[in-house]
Amino acid sequence: MDHSKIKLIVRLQHLDNLIENILSLQKGLPEEIDALEEDITFTERQIESRRKIAAEHEKTRQELGETIDHCRSKIKTFKDKQTLARNNKEYDALSKQIEYEEKEIAQAEIMLQDIQHKEQKATELQEKGRQLIAENRYDEINEEMMPDDVLQQQFEDLKKQVEQKKEELESIIVETASEVSDLEDKIKAQRAVVMEEAPRLLAKYDHLKSGRVQNAVVKLHRQACSGCNTRVPTNRHTLIVQGGFYLCESCGRMVVHERLFEEAENA
Numbered sequence: 001m002d003h004s005k006i007k008l009i010v011r012l013q014h015l016d017n018l019i020e021n022i023l024s025l026q027k028g029l030p031e032e033i034d035a036l037e038e039d040i041t042f043t044e045r046q047i048e049s050r051r052k053i054a055a056e057h058e059k060t061r062q063e064l065g066e067t068i069d070h071c072r073s074k075i076k077t078f079k080d081k082q083t084l085a086r087n088n089k090e091y092d093a094l095s096k097q098i099e100y101e102e103k104e105i106a107q108a109e110i111m112l113q114d115i116q117h118k119e120q121k122a123t124e125l126q127e128k129g130r131q132l133i134a135e136n137r138y139d140e141i142n143e144e145m146m147p148d149d150v151l152q153q154q155f156e157d158l159k160k161q162v163e164q165k166k167e168e169l170e171s172i173i174v175e176t177a178s179e180v181s182d183l184e185d186k187i188k189a190q191r192a193v194v195m196e197e198a199p200r201l202l203a204k205y206d207h208l209k210s211g212r213v214q215n216a217v218v219k220l221h222r223q224a225c226s227g228c229n230t231r232v233p234t235n236r237h238t239l240i241v242q243g244g245f246y247l248c249e250s251c252g253r254m255v256v257h258e259r260l261f262e263e264a265e266n267a
Contacts (some may be wrong), residue, residue, distance in 0.1 A: 078094045220237075
């Protein structure tokens with residue numbers, strides 16, 4: 001076995017590890033930002049839904065108030081006409097019109113009471129939610145119980161968190177951009193060398209990296225593969241110590257002596 005070829009692939013893994021360590025600083029931030037933005041969207045919809053309901057209630061209340069005023073005005077007119085009625089037939093006709101308008105008023109008042117009942121129920125639920133918050137019993141709070149001011153504050157806090165996370169991510173990207181670019185150039189150059197000198201090893205390396213394996217080449221640690229902790233057969237230790245590699249029977253990784261990684265780091 002040509003051990004110089006193994007060193008080439010170890011060097012490539014070392015460079016990949018370096019860039020992975022830098023990019024790991026960003027790991028989690030994009031996912032955290034996405035999760036926070038989903039929370040913002042959900043919270044914003046809750047706030048908008050409540051605003052819409054309140055606006056609809058106010059509009060309906062105003063329309064019903066106008067209906068009641070209009071009906072009362074008509075009733076007054078009909079009653080005035082009753083005093084001038086010339087016969088019972090005309091008087092009875094006006095009475096029926098008054099009765100109709102009174103029913104319209106009664107129906108409007110029922111609708112107003114219904115709105116008031118809904119608003120009162122919402123207020124009571126929010127007061128219950130406020131009490132649960134004070135007692136730190138958040139797991140018992142549903143969407144309707146969350147007080148308007150608390151919901152609005154959550155919305156503002158979420159927006160601030162997203163802004164902070166985005167600034168943090170942008171800062172990391174800017175600070176590491178030069179180093180990442182330099183490593184990408186080195187990796188490209190190293191891949192070209194490995195492709196020239198050890199194409200089969202590179203194919204194996206890429207195959208492992210394309211799967212669930214992050215590190216295709218790992219160290220022998222305590223007589224085991226440091227990738228999956230599966231013990232390496234004793235009869236393979238000599239090969240590894242001499243600078244060769246062993247394909248782990250459990251995870252498929254290339255297991256090498258840690259000395260090769262130290263040499264790759266000092267190269």
